[in-house]
Amino acid sequence: MSYDFAPLFRTAIGFDRLAQVMDTASRSAATPSYPPYDIAKTGNDSYALTMAVAGFGPEDIELVVQDNTLIVSGRVNDPQNEGEILHRGIARRAFERRFALAD
Known part of the structure; x- marks a missing residue:
């Protein structure tokens, strides 16, 4: 299961770094x-x-x-x-x- 964190980049001013970290973590955990x-x-x-x-x-x-x-x-x-x-x-x-x- 994967999640699309792209909407967070547009709506969460100041939290874009957190959204990037979550996006990267979800991709690396799913792909060995x-x-x-x-x-x-x-x-x-x-x-x-x-x-x-x-x-x-x-x-x-x-x-x-x-x-x-x-x-x-x-x-x-x-x-x-x-x-x-x-x-x-x-x-x-x-x-x-x-x-x-x-x-």
Whole structure:
């Protein structure tokens, strides 16, 4: 569900910043942004999906096609024998992205 905050911009003098914040928050909550991905058209009916999934191995990624939807999910298993981690800069958080497939 999405809300249109455009009328607030015209009628609420002095509250335009609040309306912008609410509008931005509602859009970002509705659209997941992790992990980032690219979709390239490689032919008339073929596409290539590229996802940036740093810290995930092939065994951590699951691809499922269900009800005309491609579901890509990632879950990192417990790290094995990585040694002592001094800094963790790669998120490794679980994710699920859904892509509608063309008929």
